[in-house]
Amino acid sequence: MAYQVPLLINGSMVQSQTQTWLEVTNPASQKLIARLPCATDDEVIEAVAAAKAAFAQWRRVSVPERARLMLRYQALLKERHDELAQLLSQDTGKTLEDAKGDVWRGIEVVEQAANVSSLTLGETQADVASGVDCYSFSQPLGVCLGITPFNFPAMIPLWMFPLAIACGNTFVLKPSEQDPLVPMELAKLFREAGAPDGLLNIVHGGAEVVDRLLTHDDIAAVSFVGSVAVGRHVYRTATDRLKRAQVFAGAKNHMVVMPDANKQQAINNLVGASVGAAGQRCMAISVGVLVGEAQAWIPDIKEALAKVQPGAWNDPEAGYGPLISQAAKTRVLGLIETGKQEGADCLLDGSQCSVSGHPNGNWVGPTLFAGVTPTMRIYTEEIFGPVLLLMTADTLNEAIALVNANPYGNGTSIFTASGAAARKYQMDIQVGQVGINVPIPVPLPFFSFTGWRGSFYGDLHAYGKQAVRFYTETKTVTARWFDDDVVAGPNLSIHLK
Numbered sequence: 001m002a003y004q005v006p007l008l009i010n011g012s013m014v015q016s017q018t019q020t021w022l023e024v025t026n027p028a029s030q031k032l033i034a035r036l037p038c039a040t041d042d043e044v045i046e047a048v049a050a051a052k053a054a055f056a057q058w059r060r061v062s063v064p065e066r067a068r069l070m071l072r073y074q075a076l077l078k079e080r081h082d083e084l085a086q087l088l089s090q091d092t093g094k095t096l097e098d099a100k101g102d103v104w105r106g107i108e109v110v111e112q113a114a115n116v117s118s119l120t121l122g123e124t125q126a127d128v129a130s131g132v133d134c135y136s137f138s139q140p141l142g143v144c145l146g147i148t149p150f151n152f153p154a155m156i157p158l159w160m161f162p163l164a165i166a167c168g169n170t171f172v173l174k175p176s177e178q179d180p181l182v183p184m185e186l187a188k189l190f191r192e193a194g195a196p197d198g199l200l201n202i203v204h205g206g207a208e209v210v211d212r213l214l215t216h217d218d219i220a221a222v223s224f225v226g227s228v229a230v231g232r233h234v235y236r237t238a239t240d241r242l243k244r245a246q247v248f249a250g251a252k253n254h255m256v257v258m259p260d261a262n263k264q265q266a267i268n269n270l271v272g273a274s275v276g277a278a279g280q281r282c283m284a285i286s287v288g289v290l291v292g293e294a295q296a297w298i299p300d301i302k303e304a305l306a307k308v309q310p311g312a313w314n315d316p317e318a319g320y321g322p323l324i325s326q327a328a329k330t331r332v333l334g335l336i337e338t339g340k341q342e343g344a345d346c347l348l349d350g351s352q353c354s355v356s357g358h359p360n361g362n363w364v365g366p367t368l369f370a371g372v373t374p375t376m377r378i379y380t381e382e383i384f385g386p387v388l389l390l391m392t393a394d395t396l397n398e399a400i401a402l403v404n405a406n407p408y409g410n411g412t413s414i415f416t417a418s419g420a421a422a423r424k425y426q427m428d429i430q431v432g433q434v435g436i437n438v439p440i441p442v443p444l445p446f447f448s449f450t451g452w453r454g455s456f457y458g459d460l461h462a463y464g465k466q467a468v469r470f471y472t473e474t475k476t477v478t479a480r481w482f483d484d485d486v487v488a489g490p491n492l493s494i495h496l497k
């Protein structure tokens, strides 16, 4: 019988009593890896209750003690880094190298969470009025909820619960139903690091479980990462219940290639950033905008892209792995077909891709379209597959206008040798994360992950100082200690003297 993924409630891994189970399959073979329960209503309620009960204790634990938990957790994650990466490869199909990156970028956030003592420092000012001092400090919110996507099963859960918990909250995580094994391992290691019962709880399921959690009165804040349609639903539902919410959604990321760029570096980076991880990254470059004479580089881009081939996670020659599911493959193939019908020029077609020894994998080969226009569906929709679109612009201004007219604003990059062009781009582009000769500019956790426009709903972003503000309330105290017994009459003014 296949492994049945447990729930984590109040410190115990428990088997769900549900009648509804989903199958977790290996995307390179379709073999059943595990059966995943859709938690019952009662189990969801138990998980939130456990987090609420744990909050009453945890909010009183000293800040350095919370930081020490993160230090122990970081050390354990580093020790088990390679094992976690292997498990992640098998569950998602990612190449081992890529899986290691997924785990590592999560560990970096745990390192940041260990800095909680300085991150949550308040402000103080003496003598704001005669004998009056004012100071502020941060306090946790209560039970926070995280809903995560399939494409980074280590990094994205680690964007959320370590910082939330370091700030004094407790947490309920609802990982993607497509690859839940790594989040469960992350939770086990968190317990091993000494996390008390109820600090982190995990329930599984799809839309129904998410909605039950979103509408639960005891959830104070919601962090979501996933697709646009679901993200909008989550944001609307959470904020309608007057909950704090941060929603990281889909994207369409452009790389602008100027004719003065180093040609080979620009092409290598464009190819790697578009089909790496089979294009299943929210920061993947899905559109190359070739400016002026760089338009003559299309044959070279095609040649470089054709050399990257997908393969199994442990094949060192594989450029990337399979798509996560058969449904994802069907969707991507449908969009490739649409591109052809819409009149885009399909220079490389990966629809018929196969990988020797893995006949049942969700393979899609590298695919290249030129002559793409802004109204085509392949441009207006996020493809989330190894498909690169090429567009052209005569000038940098035209390229900027094209990128700014796209509704998404997650990431972008410019490849150029000109400081003036790079600076203009960084100042005028309506996108939250900009790379200058860096194709996928995901910030390290002492900054924040700052998607804009249709790629983000909310005000405070993931990790860094913004996440600390998201997971805390600021309390401001104004204090006067009388140093004599003189009692004046009632003070009827708001003016502090």
Ligand code: NAD
Pocket (backbone or CB within 6 Å): 147, 148, 149, 150, 151, 152, 174, 175, 176, 177, 205, 206, 207, 208, 210, 211, 225, 226, 227, 228, 230, 231, 233, 248, 249, 250, 251, 281, 282, 382, 384, 410, 451, 455
């Ligand atoms: P998804 O929206 O299908 O799923 C995300 C989460 O929402 C999962 O936990 C899932 O169970 C839940 N969910 C699915 N349907 C739901 C519904 N109808 N109601 C409530 N909850 C529901 O996303 P995915 O396919 O797992 O992930 C890929 C998407 O995530 C892409 O669009 C990608 O761009 C985006 N993403 C964005 C970022 C970012 O930082 N902006 C990062 C990673 C991924």
